[in-house]
Amino acid sequence: MSVKAARRPPSKGGGAAPFQALFWRLPWLRAVLLLVPPLGWFVFVYLAALGLLLITAFWTIDPFTTQVVESWNLDNFRIILTDPTYWTIIGRTVLIAGLVTLTDAVLAFPFAYFMARVASRRVQTILFAAVLLPLWASYLARVYAWILILNHDGVLNWSLQKVGLPAANIGYTNVAMWLVFSYIWLPFMVIPVYTALERLPESLLEAAADLGARRWRTVRDVVLPLVLPGVVAGSIFTFSLTLGDYITPILIGGASSNFIGNVVYANIGIANNVPFAAALTMVPVAVMTVYLTVAQRLGAFEAL
C-alpha cells in the first residue's frame, strides 16, 4: 500500500491529478461521494415515504369526509390484531405466496439446470430470451388470458371434455390464483437459479465424481447447496410479489380469495381510509423483513 502511495500518477491525468491523489489517500472519500446520490434518493424519497406511511398508521379518518385526522391512537392495529377476518386473510396470503414460491422453485430448477449445463450455447441464448420475453407481454393481458383458459367454458374444460375427462372447475378459485401466480413469476425464479447454476464450476462436479459420488448424490450434496442462494434470491421475488398483489385476486379470485393487497387497495382507493391501509401494510413489511434477514444469511443477496 505504501508503495502505491509513494508513486506519483503520471501527468497524463492533467487536471484530475490532485483528485486522483486525494482519492488514493482517502479511499473512503470516493465511496462517500459515490454513495451520496443514491443513498440520498433512498433516504429522502423512499424511506421518508415509508416513514410517513408508518406514522399514518397511527392516525384515523373522519368517517364522513374521509379526511385524515391526525389524532394518535392504536385503533387500526387493534382491529387488525383482534378481528379473525384479517388473520384469515393474512394466513391465506402467506400460504399461497409460500406455495407459489415452492412451485416455482420446483418448476424452475430442472429447466434452469437444462439451460445451464445441458443446452448448447445457441439453445442457451434462445431459452434465456424465451424466459425474458413473457415479461414484455403485459402482466394484465397474461392474467386475462388465463381467465380465458380457466373459466367454465374456457380452453381447459373444452380440452378436457374433448378427451372425455370431466370438467375441472378451477376458474375463480384459490387454485386458479396459485396457478396464475406461479405462471406470472416463473421467469423471476428461473433467472437467478440459472445464473447460480451457470457459475457452478465443472471441476467441482468432476471432483465429486472422482470421489465416487453418483449423479443423484452429487446433485443433492454439491449442486443444491451451491445453488440454494440463487433459489432463495428468486424466492424473494416470487414471495414478495404474491404477498402484495391485488390485481390477480380481483380478476381471477373467487369468493374467499381476498389477499392483504385487496384489503389495502380497498381501503386506499375506495374507502380512502389511508391510516387503516397503512396499518395493514405493516404486516407484509414485517413478514418481508424477517424473510430478507433469513435470505441474507443464506447468501441470497450475492446471488440476485
Added chain:
Amino acid sequence: MEGPWTRLGLWAWSALILMFLFVPILLIFFYAFNSSNIESWPIPGLTLKWFTATWNDDTVRTALGLSLQVGLVATAIALALGSCAAFAIHRTSFFGREAVSLLFILPLALPGIITGIALNAFFSFSGVSLSIWTIVIGHTTFCIVVVYNNVLARLRRTQGSLVEAAMDLGANGFQTFRDITLPLISTSVVAGCMLAFALSFDEVIVTTFTAGAQSTLPIWIFGQIRHGVLLPEVNVVVSFVILVTIIPVVVAARLTGGGAARVPAAR
C-alpha cells in the same frame, strides 16, 4: 455428467415449461383477431378490424409514448445512481454496509402496493401534485435496485487483480475505469438497464398510485379491461410490443446469458 435418460427428461421438462410460458401469449396473439369484444372460447370469429382501430386510437399512442418516456428517464437516472451505489458497496467496507445493501433491495423486495401508497401519501403530504414526474420517481426507485444488482454481481465476479495490474502499469484512476472496468461491466450495465426498462414498462401497481390523470400503457390496458368495449385492442397492442421486443431481448440474452463471465475455477 448426465446420462441419456436424464437428458431426455430435462428436454421434455423444458419443453413443457416453454409451453406453459407461451400458451397464454399465443392466446393473446390469437384473440387480437377476435370479432367480438367479449373474450370467450371458442373464438366467435376472426377479423382484422381491431388492427386499424388500434392504429387510429389516439389514447394508445399517448399511453405508449408516456410509457416510453417514463421508462427511458427512469432507466437513465437509475443507471447513474445504481452504478454509483454498486461501485461504492463493492469497493469499500464500512460500518452499516449490510444495512445499506438491505436498504437497496427494499423497493423490489417490499410489495409494490406499499411503495405505491407510501409515495402517494408522501406526495400528497408535501403538496406535490401527481404528474409524469411522480411516476418517474416511483419507477426510478425500483429501477435503481435492478441496475445496482446487476452491476454489483458483475463487479463481484471481476478479478480485482486486473485493476491493480493496470495501476501498476501506470494508468490513472480514470484510464483504468475507462479501459478496464467499463468493458468488464458493460454487458451487465446494459442488461440491468434493459431489465429496469422492462419492469418500468409493465409496471402497474406503483403507477396506479403515483399517476394523476396520466395513462401509461399498463394503466391504459387496465382501463380497457374494465371498460371492455375495446378489449381486443389490448391484445393488438400487447402483440405489437412482444414482436417489437423480440430482437432486443435476444440481444440482451446473448449479452448476459452467454456465460461470458464464467468463473474458470472455484474461488
Added chain:
Amino acid sequence: MSSAEGRKSFWRLACVSASAVVAITACGSSNTPTGSTQAPPPTANMKPPTSVGAGEGQLNLVLWDGYADKSWADPFTAATGCKLNLHPAGSSDEMVSLMKDGGGGQWDMVSASGDADLRLIYGGDVKPMNTDLIPDFKNFQAYFQSPPYNTIGGVHYGISLQWGPNTLLYSTKKFPTPPTSWSVIYDKANQGLVTVPDNPIQIADAALYLSKTQPSLGITDPYELTQKQFDATVALLKQQQPLIKHYWALATDEISLFQNGDVTVGAAWPYQTIQLQQNGGPFADTIPQEGATGWADTWMMATKAPHPNCAYKWVQWVSTAQVQAEQAISFGETPVNSKACAQMDALDAGSCHQYHADETGAAYFNTIKFWKTPLSTCDNGSQNCVPYDQWVSAWTTIKG
C-alpha cells in the same frame, strides 16, 4: 402548496367537515329541504363562471363504465376539440377517493351517484356550477333540476345526468321464466352460480330484501339500519358468500362471468344485460317484487378542475335530448331531459316506455331506493344508525 399550508388546509377542511357532519347529523337525512340550518359547504361561495370560453383541448373524467361511449364521445371531441381522458371507477367510494383534494388538479368532472354527492360537496371537492350555461337545463324534469342530493341552499353543485336501477340479471336457459324474487341469489340451489357487486353498498340490497321477507326486523330504509337490523343483514350476506362464484368489481367481470357460463344469476346494472344481449347471448334482466336499489347520477365539477371550459361543453353536450337518448339506450337508464323520450323511440322503438322516460317515470322513480351515504343519524332523528365506515369493514368480513 407548501406542506405547512397543506396541513392548515387539512385542519380547516377537517373542522368545516366535522361541523358539517354535526350539522347534518343534527338536522337529519339528506332529504332536508333547502333553507335548512346546516353549515354551508366549503365551496358554497365560489362563484361559477358566467360564460364558457374556448376549449382547453382536454377533459379528464372520472365516470362509470359506459358513460362516455365512443358513439357520443367522438362527435363531442370532433366538435369541441376537447380530447377525453377517461378513468372508469367501480364504486362511488372510488370516485370520492379519486376526487379528494378537489380532484387534485388532475380530474375535471365526476359522474357521482347519490351516495357520493354529499361527501364530495361537504368535503369541498366539488364546486358550484352555473345552470344558465346549460341550454337544456330548462327541459329537465322539475325534480332533477334541484334534487336534494346535488343542490344545497339553492346552489347547484352539479347537473343531473341520468338514473336507473340495480337489476337481477339471469340466464334465460337456466330460468325460462323470469325470477320473481331476489331469493334466487340467496338460494342454496344456486351454489357457485351467483355473482353480486364487490361494493359495501350491496348491504343495502340485502336489507331491502329483508325489509320485505322479514318485516319483523322493521327495516324501512335500507340505508338506515339499526345495529340489530345491520347484524341480521350481514348474517344473510355471510350465508350468501358460499354461493358466490366471484364478486364482480368491473362491469366486464360480470359480462365475462355470464358469457362463459360461470354464473347464471346475479345483481347487475342494465349495461351488462345490454352488452350480453348485443353479443347474442341468452340473458335478460328484471326487477323482482321486493324492489330494487338504484342510482341517480350527477356530473359534478372538481374544485381544482384544470379544464373548466371543456367541462361545461361536455355537460352541455350530454344534456341534449339526442345524447340523453343515446346514453339511456346504451346503458339502460332513464334520462332527466323530458324531451329525450321522442329521440329514444326514434332510435329504438318502445325504449322510451321500457326505460320509463315517459309519464310512468314518476311512479317508477318512487319504487327505487336510491343510493345514499349511510350516516349515523336515522330519519327519525335518533343517532343509532350504522354509519358507512362500518359497512366497509363489515363488507371485508363478509367476503372473507
